[in-house]
Amino acid sequence: MMDVPLSPGYPASVVGGELRLPKPSGVIRQFWTRHPWLTDSLVAALYFVPSFIGNLSLGVADVAPVALALQLGAIAVTGGVLLFRRHRPWLVLGAVWAFFLIVCLWGTMEVLPILIALYALAVYRSTKAAWVGLGGSVVVATFCAYISTWINRSSLIAPSDAPAPTSGAQFATLMFTATLMLTATLIGVTVGNRRRYVNALIGRAHDLARERDQQAQLATAIERSRIARETHDIVSHSLTVMVALAEGSAATVERSPERAADAMRHVADTGRSALDDMRRMLGVLAEPVSVLPALSPQPDSAALPELVEGFQAAGMPVRLTTTGAPVSDPNLQLTIYRIVQEGLTNAFRYAATADRIDVSVDHHGDGVRVEVVDDAVSPTTPALKGGGFGLIGMRERVALYRGTLEVGPRQGRGWRLSAVLHTDDNAQERTEGTT
Template sequence: MTEAPLSPGYPASVVGGELRLPKPPGVVRQFWARHPRLTDALIAALYFVPTFLGTLSFVFVPTGPPLWLGLAQLVAVAASAAAMLVRRSRPWLLMGVAWVVCLVVYPFGSVDLFPVLVALYALAVYRSTRAAWIAFGGSVVVGIASANLALLAQAGDTVAPFGAGAPESAVQFAILMLIATLIGVTVGNRRRYLNALIARAHDLARERDQQAQLATAVERSRIAREMHDIVSHSLTVMVTLADGSAATAERDPERAAEAMRHVAESGRTALGDMRRMLGVLAEPATLPADLSPQPGAAAIPALIGSFRAAGMPVRLTTTGAGVSDPNLQLTIYRIVQEGLTNAFRYAASATRVDVDLEHRDTEVLVTVTDDATSPSVPDLEGGGLGLVGMRERVALYGGTLEAGPRAQRGWRVSAMLHTDAGSTNDAETDR
């Protein structure tokens, strides 16, 4: 993964695709931005070569300074140039070397203030504005001390760098260092601002990908619930009717034929539901979507009738005014469908199955009970997907689900839904 041209250290691409960043203006600026080590080496060479040669020629002049002082100046030049090579990663090291050079060598020779200026710029760009101003204050103190040392050296018949008084030299030092600090602060603030923008863009792109993954997971869960409800209900009814038809085919052919007609009707209904769902998932050009609405409260009597036709003694009781929200109606329908499917599958000995729909002011209570003599544990062979799906549907409306054996015999499924909790819920939309 490559680095962003405007922001070294930040990748140019993120999860989910490339993050396109604006190109920095100018071919020359792009070249130096891609080769930071070459830039530092050239800056160090531009300082080291002329300063080292000038100091070297000054050392061997007969009237020049003592040999030890000349060697000290050459060492100071070499140390300053070496510290410039790491000005990006260790600007305080360059600053410390520059201060030592100013205090120890500068008052007695021709070593200039270029390392101090470079260090102030590096601190402002690669550290912080606060660090730059702290270094500027320290550099002013060092400059004043160096100017006073120069006066002492001048008094001792040693040529001082500027050949002027301490105040004038200190003012010159301060002006040069202030210019370098201001330039560094301007460049550093712009660099940090661009880095913040690029980092924010990466965060937004990563958040976009995470939101897409969450939306995909939610949609997969919704499709899994719908598929389970459609397939589980239809296949359960079809398998049971087919088994009953096979058992009564010889002694009661008419009843067997009626059962098979119910099998065919259940199959057609399941195919219709599947076609509607696949039409929503498929591309418009490949498979047209069925625009008929999902089943709601009005389809519950027909659902009850299909179970009665299959031989289940089920009774529907409805109290209160019905809900108008189609999403909530679909949730109620699926809960009733799952409860009856489980009773049909596991409560074959039941003599009565009751479906109670109680509509209150802000709540809907859906209850499915049976009186089977044997324990009816729903959907264990299917991994409990039916109960899990019901819990997810109920949770969308801030409700509760209770499923378990009754005190005497049979099984009870009770779901409490809040009618106002799903007003802004888009998880179950009409398809």
């Protein structure tokens, strides 16, 4: 990662890596980019030193001391103002115009400062500002040409023996000066447009890098949420069944040892099944693709009878009813299975006194309705309390299919869980995966 900005005003690095579009500047250009004040100082010195020495040596014999001091002072001020060409180009151009008006009193035209100012305006402001500055500079140069011609002819400041310039010569000088200004402006516009284009590309590259990192973080959060739901469904369901069966076997071991033994064997089978599911899930997360354990498909609607039989074996009076043609979407089938699993697990926790628990899965034209209803007189205090994550997970699953979830007590007695899932093609993109 580079420590030097790719372009002024943009950071050298971004989160997650740097997109090198376009190629950064070379070593020499990067040096001048890192030291803008040094660059501006050299530009100002390249104008000030030759101009000051030249006017001082040539003006000692021909110009009055006061006029010479005024001219040299104007050169010095202009050289100092050029230091700010990068940061205040309009201010620099205005100061150069004022200097232009001063030196034309001696019949000369100092064009170099105005060329530097026009170039800086085009590079560090905008193309529109450059053309406006060029127009103003041409107007100032034209005015100065006429002032200089009038002063030379009247011999107010210039020496009396100096030849007065002709109108043709003055016009040619003006055209040459305007051509130089136009050239400086065109060069500045070209360099400025390229600079702005490169900065825009680099800024876009940084934006893409940030967007890439944000998308990666969002995908990570979604995947974590999915893994948390799956882990909760596996662990919560299996541990609830195991705890209930273990307590039941402990209570009946003296009265009915055979029944207690069957219950403990069921506990062992449930634990092994949960352990296999967790091993497969953690293996996908931790192991390379080449050493992944044997995978098995996620449960679907066809696994509902087996799920119900497991709860029936644990002593729950569960009945399953399905209507309509099953959906073909495996992700939707997994969602249906997990909702039924969570509903029966909650019933196992809180509705141990229920005489009947009905599970219905109704497939209709554009969706599926899943209901888990019990007739328990009042909720019981479970040995293993839930933390509310199952309900959160069900709401997330239902939201993926633009569905609705209703959980609450029934009128009279019992508890009801009802979920409606939509199967139309406009449903949101599924984030459910397979393990």
